[in-house]
Amino acid sequence: MAKKDARNTKGRIVDAAWALFYEQGYDETTIDDIVERSETSKGSFYHYFDSKDALLSSLSYLFDAKYEQLMEEIDPEMDSFDKLMYLNHELFLMIENSIPMDLLARMYSSQLVTFGERHLLNQGRTYYRVLRKIVIEGQKRGQLRSDVSVNEIVKAYAMCERAMIYDWCICNGDYSLYQYSGTTLPMFLQSYRCG
Incomplete structure (x- = not known):
């Protein structure tokens, strides 16, 4: 079950990031915006991605x-x-x-x-x-x-x-x-x- 939850967390981060990139642009989107939209944590974000560029x-x-x-x-x-x-x-x-x-x-x-x-x-x-x-x-x-x-x-x-x-x-x-x-x-x- 942990593997499925991990995939869901990463997927939520990715989906949120790309939705925000589309809505407000890459440069204007912050990691905080992505974390808030994906309903995850900064720790989760940095577990999967080193930076916004990694997205x-x-x-x-x-x-x-x-x-x-x-x-x-x-x-x-x-x-x-x-x-x-x-x-x-x-x-x-x-x-x-x-x-x-x-x-x-x-x-x-x-x-x-x-x-x-x-x-x-x-x-x-x-x-x-x-x-x-x-x-x-x-x-x-x-x-x-x-x-x-x-x-x-x-x-x-x-x-x-x-x-x-x-x-x-x-x-x-x-x-x-x-x-x-x-x-x-x-x-x-x-x-x-x-x-």
């Missing part, structure tokens, strides 16, 4: 939570190609509507200069587990090519998503991320589809 790496947890939610809602009979498109569309819509671009850019920047774990590449994340499950299912159903390894398809998909987010950030959001992805990602993924 930048937690953005991947928000993405993973979104994937978990979407996997509960998705039709299990849906074509695997369509599942990948659905997940991408919903995640990019969330990013566009609720993640401040400057925080997204900071998170990507932090991944470039970090000496520790690069959380975006952590294969144990929900994101990668979900993608592998969908690709394996798609290969078994004959919907996705089986002459390309599961890991190669997942790597290519993740790389394409990161590239689109990165480009959207450096273009200052001059276009709709999820609309652009809706036309670009199918062309990219088509090479992995059977038939």
Whole structure:
């Protein structure tokens, strides 16, 4: 039970922090604000995070939570190609509507200069587990090519998503991320589809 409580505490801190970052901006949000909103303590905050900057790496947890939610809602009979498109569309819509671009850019920047774990590449994340499950299912159903390894398809998909987010950030959001992805990602993924 302690492990579940710990996950809930960390999750509450992350959720509160990102809600505050969106509402009032990263620089204006204090650790006290985060502790108050999450109904936790400073001790709990510092147990999980060294600083407010350390929360930048937690953005991947928000993405993973979104994937978990979407996997509960998705039709299990849906074509695997369509599942990948659905997940991408919903995640990019969330990013566009609720993640401040400057925080997204900071998170990507932090991944470039970090000496520790690069959380975006952590294969144990929900994101990668979900993608592998969908690709394996798609290969078994004959919907996705089986002459390309599961890991190669997942790597290519993740790389394409990161590239689109990165480009959207450096273009200052001059276009709709999820609309652009809706036309670009199918062309990219088509090479992995059977038939």
